[in-house]
Structures are given as C-alpha cells and as structure tokens.
Amino acid sequence: MKIVAVAACTSGIAHTYIAKEKLIRASEALGHSIHVETQGTIGTEDELTPEQIAEADVVILAVDIAITGTERFEGKKTIKVPTSLVVKAPKQLLQKIESELNK
Amino acid sequence: MQVLDVLDERIIDLNAQANNKEEVLTLLSKKLKDAGYIDDVESFKKDIYLRESEGTTGIGNYIAIPHGKSDSVTQVGIAIAKLDHEIEWETLDGKGVKLIFLFAVSNNHEYARNHMLLLADIARKLGNDEAVERMLNATTVEDLKSVFA
Numbered sequence: 001m002k003i004v005a006v007a008a009c010t011s012g013i014a015h016t017y018i019a020k021e022k023l024i025r026a027s028e029a030l031g032h033s034i035h036v037e038t039q040g041t042i043g044t045e046d047e048l049t050p051e052q053i054a055e056a057d058v059v060i061l062a063v064d065i066a067i068t069g070t071e072r073f074e075g076k077k078t079i080k081v082p083t084s085l086v087v088k089a090p091k092q093l094l095q096k097i098e099s100e101l102n103k
Numbered sequence: 104m105q106v107l108d109v110l111d112e113r114i115i116d117l118n119a120q121a122n123n124k125e126e127v128l129t130l131l132s133k134k135l136k137d138a139g140y141i142d143d144v145e146s147f148k149k150d151i152y153l154r155e156s157e158g159t160t161g162i163g164n165y166i167a168i169p170h171g172k173s174d175s176v177t178q179v180g181i182a183i184a185k186l187d188h189e190i191e192w193e194t195l196d197g198k199g200v201k202l203i204f205l206f207a208v209s210n211n212h213e214y215a216r217n218h219m220l221l222l223a224d225i226a227r228k229l230g231n232d233e234a235v236e237r238m239l240n241a242t243t244v245e246d247l248k249s250v251f252a
Contacts, residue, residue, distance in 0.1 A: 010157055013206055013219075014168045014226040021230025041172075041208070042219045064158070087162050087230070088195040 001098055003027060003034040004048050005060040008067045009083045012040035019062045019086040026090035030098075039067050048072070058097055062086040077101070106251045109181060109221045112244050113138040119184035124192055128152075128169060131182040131205045140180045140207050147175040151205070161194025164235045168226070170206030179218035180207050181225060185241070202239055204229070225251065 005023050009015035020036045027034040035052045038045045050072070053059070059078040061067065062085075079097055086093060114134045121127040128151060132144045141147045150173035154160070161167045182205040189199030206222060209215060228234045234250050241247040 011154060011170065011172065011208075013170050013172075013208055013222065014160075014204075014229075015162075017223045017226035018162060018168075018230040021227040025231060038223070040223065042216055042223065045223075084159060084195055 001032045001057045001094075001101065002055050003032055003058055003060060003094075004052050004056040005034060005036045005062060006039060006048070006067055006069075007036060007083060007086070008039040008063045008065055010064050012042075015064070015083040015087065016040045019083040022086050022090040023060065023062065026094050030091060030094055032094060032098075039063075044068075057101060060086075060093075060097070104217050104221065106221050106224050107248055109218065109225065110183075110244070110248050110251065111138065111180060114140065114180060114182040115244050115247065116183070117185040117242060117244065117247065119186050121184065121186060121190065123190055124155075124169075127184050127186070127190065127203050128205065131184050131203065135180065135182050135205070135207055138180075140178045140182075141173070141175045142177055143175040147173045147207070149173075150175070155193075159193045159195055161192040161196075161198075161200050162229065163194055163196035163198070164232065165189065165198060165201040165239060166229055166235060167192050167194070167200040167203045168206065168229065169203065170208060172208050172210045174210055176207045176209040178207075179209060179215040179222065181205065181222060182207065183247070185239075 007019040061080040154171035192200035
C-alpha cells in the first residue's frame with residue numbers, strides 16, 4: 001500500500017512522534033510505503049505534498065485532537081484512529097486496513 | 104545542538120530507587136529543580152499530574168513518558184529514571200514500567216523550538232522497539248547516549 005498519515009496528540013510533545021515512528025517502522029516491516037506528517041507543539045513537520053496524497057491508497061489520521069488541512073484528503077479512503085492505537089499495535093492496524101482495502 | 108546535548112547526566116538516574124509513580128515523579132522533579140530546569144517542584148508536578156489525568160503515558164515495553172507544559176519550567180529538558188523493578192503505571196500493554204522519561208516543557212515554547220525538536224527526536228526513538236530494548240539494558244549514561252547517537 002501507499003500510505004499517507006498525519007499524527008497529532010493532545011499536548012503535541014511525545015505521542016505524536018512515537019506514533020510517527022511506529023507507523024514508519026510497521027510500514028517498512030510489512031512492505032508498504034508511507035509518509036507521515038506531524039502536527040505538534042512545534043507546528044507541522046514533514047508536511048505531506050499534494051503528490052504524496054494523490055498517490056496514496058489510504059490516509060491514516062492518528063489523531064487525538066482536531067487537525068488542520070483535512071480538506072486535502074477529500075475523496076480519499078481515510079481511517080481515523082487515536083495515537084494510542086498506533087503506539088500499541090501498529091502492524092495489526094496496517095494489516096486490518098490492508099484487508100479492508102482488498103475486500 | 105544535538106540530541107546528545109539534551110541528555111544531561113544531572114537529570115538522569117539509571118539506578119533510581121522508587122516504588123511507585125509518585126516517588127519517581129518526585130525524584131525526577133527534584134533533579135530537574137537542582138539542575139535548574141524548573142523553579143518549583145510542586146507546581147511542576149501538578150502540571151504533570153494534570154496531563155496524567157488526560158490519558159495514558161505508559162506506552163508499553165516498560166516505558167512511560169509523563170509530560171506536560173508548565174510555567175515552572177525554565178529550561179526544556181528530559182529527566183530519565185531507570186528502576187530495577189516494575190512499578191504500577193497506566194500502560195497500553197497492561198505491563199508495569201521500568202524506564203521513565205519525564206518531559207519538562209515550558210508553556211512558552213517558541214524560544215525553545217530547537218529543544219522541542221530534539222525532544223521530538225527522542226520521542227521518535229521510543230517508537231523503535233530495538234532502541235527501547237537497548238535503553239532497558241543500559242547501565243550507564245554512556246550506554247543510554249549510544250542509543251541516541
């Protein structure tokens with residue numbers, strides 16, 4: 001799968017970045033490509049490009065708060081989960097998404 | 104400024120003695136105070152507990168990341184305690200906690216942007232299971248630093 005994701009947690013200090021790393025490592029392990037944007041206390045990092053979004057099969061929003069820029073994902077298959085789920089079971093999440101997409 | 108510069112020996116205790124969350128937070132908060140990162144232990148802890156009340160900071164793999172924004176923080180930093188036994192903590196995997204990273208972040212973070220970026224780098228490492236395994240096995244500050252090098 002080609003994945004784009006946005007991670008954002010309540011205080012924007014820690015969970016956001018842990019979730020990012022978990023998503024990247026799980027994607028690598030399962031053979032998916034992924035780009036992860038973070039919206040934290042320090043602002044937006046690794047902002048997704050329109051090309052990355054256009055090419056993506058799925059959008060994962062790992063967010064505990066309202067994020068900016070969701071209009072970019074209109075018309076895309078989008079899955080919203082809390083950051084805790086990504087931190088706890090990233091591979092299972094990706095496997096579930098993949099099986100849903102293949103239905 | 105690099106990640107290694109944030110890992111300050113004065114606020115790292117790899118042989119910490121504590122039996123519960125309160126003792127660990129107090130121990131680390133006192134270290135932060137002594138090293139000049141915060142100006143008041145009690146008000147800092149109050150802000151940490153506020154964040155604790157909002158959601159789980161035990162991320163699994165024996166790691167906890169209590170954090171919060173506090174006016175008592177004068178310098179952004181991260182205090183670390185490693186215990187030789189598990190203590191109770193609210194965690195995502197139901198296990199206890201042995202390694203605690205206490206993030207000290209000020210409410211005015213604009214001036215400390217570089218530090219905040221480094222804290223984000225440290226947080227990312229905590230999402231890497233192999234790196235976490237090495238951290239749990241670290242017995243010296245040098246061991247710990249080598250994980251982030």
